[in-house]
Amino acid sequence: MLHSIITSKTRIKLLLKFFLNTRTKSYLRHLEQEFGESSNAIRVELNRLEAAGLLTAEMSGNRKYFSANTAHPLFDDINSILKKFVGIDQIIERITSKxxxxxxxxxxxDFAKGRDSQIIDLVLTGENLDRKYIHKLVEKAENMIGRKIRYLVLTAEQMVEVFKDKPRLLIWKADLDEEGEKRDEQ
Incomplete structure (x- = not known):
């Protein structure tokens, strides 16, 4: 669907790279290696996105690093569209309830690194999670989004230990209200 609206595959890759994980920063030559495309095609799209204010750039040595402009008025909308394209919104809705x-x-x-992939790696943290039910929901979500979901269930302590130095993207968090009761936050 997104390919029919945005015809540049390079632009889609750049949007996925920078807008799914807002901490991602990269420079032209690294993107050239990662995408396997010519530096000219990537440069043109980076310049367009920067001119539109969707990306910010900063110099470090002789490298120009790009990142998503989270202050842009359309940032939240683009982020939401990309989550829908990838299927993260369906995963959140299906798996985080019940x-x-x-x-x-x-x-x-890959998605935490800002790379598109046919496999979504999902880590759920909590106590006493119904693993059979999670597996059933994952299968349903996979059928809906057309991507494979690998999931792992860990305690919060295990999550910190296992993913201490690895990229991770928080997509959902339970929040406590003033009475100490759990309420959902996305």
Missing amino acids: VGDLEAAFITG
Whole structure:
């Protein structure tokens, strides 16, 4: 669907790279290696996105690093569209409801690095989560979004230990209200 609206595959890759994980920063030559495309095609799209204010740039040595402009008025909308394109919104909706005492949900792997992939790595943290139910929901979500979902269930402590130095993207977190009751936050 997104390919029919945005015809430049390079632009889609750049939007996915920078808008799914807002901490992502990269420079032209690294993007050239990662995407396997010519530096000219990538440069043209980076310049267009920067001119539109969607990307910011900063110099470090002789490299110009780009990142998403989270202050742009369309940032939230673009981020939401990309999550829908990837299927993260369906994963959040399906898996975070009714699985037990879920504390948080993270995307790891390629998507946390800002790379498109046919496999979504999902980590759920919490105590006493219903793993059979999670597996059933994951299968349904996979059928809806047309991507494979690898998931892992960990405690919050295990999450910190296992993913201490690895990219992770928080996509959902349970929040406590003033009375100490759990309320959902996205």
